[in-house]
Amino acid sequence: SQQGExxxxxxxxxxxxxxxxxxxxxxxxxxxxxxxxxxxxxxVHLILIRSNEREKHSGRLRVTLDTSKKSSSLLITASxxxxxxxxxxxTAPYSSNTGKLIFGQGTTLQVKP
Amino acid sequence: xxxxxxxPKFRVLKTGQSMTLLCAQDMNHEYMYWYRxxxxxxxRLIHYSVGEGTTAKxxxxxxxxxxxxxxxxxxxxxxxxxxxxxxxxxxxxxxSGGNSGANxxxxxxxxxxxxx
Numbered sequence: 001s002q003q004g005e006x007x008x009x010x011x012x013x014x015x016x017x018x019x020x021x022x023x024x025x026x027x028x029x030x031x032x033x034x035x036x037x038x039x040x041x042x043x044v045h046l047i048l049i050r051s052n053e054r055e056k057h058s059g060r061l062r063v064t065l066d067t068s069k070k071s072s073s074l075l076i077t078a079s080x081x082x083x084x085x086x087x088x089x090x091t092a093p094y095s096s097n098t099g100k101l102i103f104g105q106g107t108t109l110q111v112k113p
Numbered sequence: 114x115x116x117x118x119x120x121p122k123f124r125v126l127k128t129g130q131s132m133t134l135l136c137a138q139d140m141n142h143e144y145m146y147w148y149r150x151x152x153x154x155x156x157r158l159i160h161y162s163v164g165e166g167t168t169a170k171x172x173x174x175x176x177x178x179x180x181x182x183x184x185x186x187x188x189x190x191x192x193x194x195x196x197x198x199x200x201x202x203x204x205x206x207x208x209s210g211g212n213s214g215a216n217x218x219x220x221x222x223x224x225x226x227x228x229x
Contacts, residue, residue, distance in 0.1 A: 030216075031216070033217065033218075035218075035220075040223075041222060041223070042117075042203055042220035042221050042222045042223055043156075043203070043205075043218070043220045044220070045217050045218065045219070048217060088155065088156070090218075092216055098144070098161065098163055098169070099144045099146075099161075099163070099207045099209060099216035099218075100146070100158060100161060100171070101158075101216065101218060102158070102172075103148075103155045103156040103157075104155055105153060105154065105155040106155055
């Protein structure tokens, strides 16, 4: 079964607005990662947050992690049309050292110019 | 560097036919993975390998076999294709599986398989 559940499934905003995507998971984790997928392409890693971290920034990306609520959010600030893509959270289960990641179903983001 | 290369990119099979998807990485990564992506299902892990000569089952292994004879290659085989295996297949690799961040995945561009 899927570890991560993402919300919303789809999001449409205007260029310049902020986009927030949420991810919930079920079991303890080592880390949580966010990936981006442009239409018809492979996934690309965006950012990783460890279980002992609460917030992380990378450029226009801000990720938060609340392990007590088993949830994470990805904020993209000042969105651009080029940010149009699907975004996936992926969790590394705490008990696993195999590197396996369990992916959520993704949020499809459309940024209108 | 090419990263992760998957071949073929597209393939159409008839039910019962067999085929092999090839994944090659040039990053000296130890770990390799095969995922499938279906609409509304996200990515699901089929099989994975934690090193040359090793393989293990993932979440949805039935109907697939894998081999990792060389560190840089990870092959996914369908012995008798079924329409339920119509999907987009992604290969990925990582340096290792630890919590240090080394389990960041590098993905290939995907292989779209249709089984009629």
